[in-house]
Amino acid sequence: MSASSTINKAEVITAVSLSVGAAAVGVLIYKSFFSKDKCAKPKVNLDLQKDNPKVVHAFDIEDLGDKAVYCRCWRSKKFPLCDGAHAKHNQETGDNVGPLIIKRKEA
Helix, strand or coil, rough: CCCCHHHHHHHHHHHHHHCCHHHHHHHHHHHHHHHHHHHHCCCCCCCCCCCCCCCCCCCHHCCCCEEEEEECCCCCCEEEEEHHHHHHHHHCCCCCCCEEEEEEEEC
């Protein structure tokens, strides 16, 4: 193998590497500036009452009993009540959400 063929191979490898890198940077720039999804925010409610325009729950204080625990992560299978699903959500996402706890003051 001659020195000129070694140089040519090195030049080809360098050119291919630079081309692939430039293409990757181009794709990232395109996605950053021209993608329509860049303004889309992730949804909180993934599957509860999706047929309703707005999910709303109202409770009378008198009907709550001594203590009520409500979901704030939207993952509970007993929504609006908490079933502890936030623990798995927090572990998977690194979030720190917990339930809303409402209880009567002790006399």
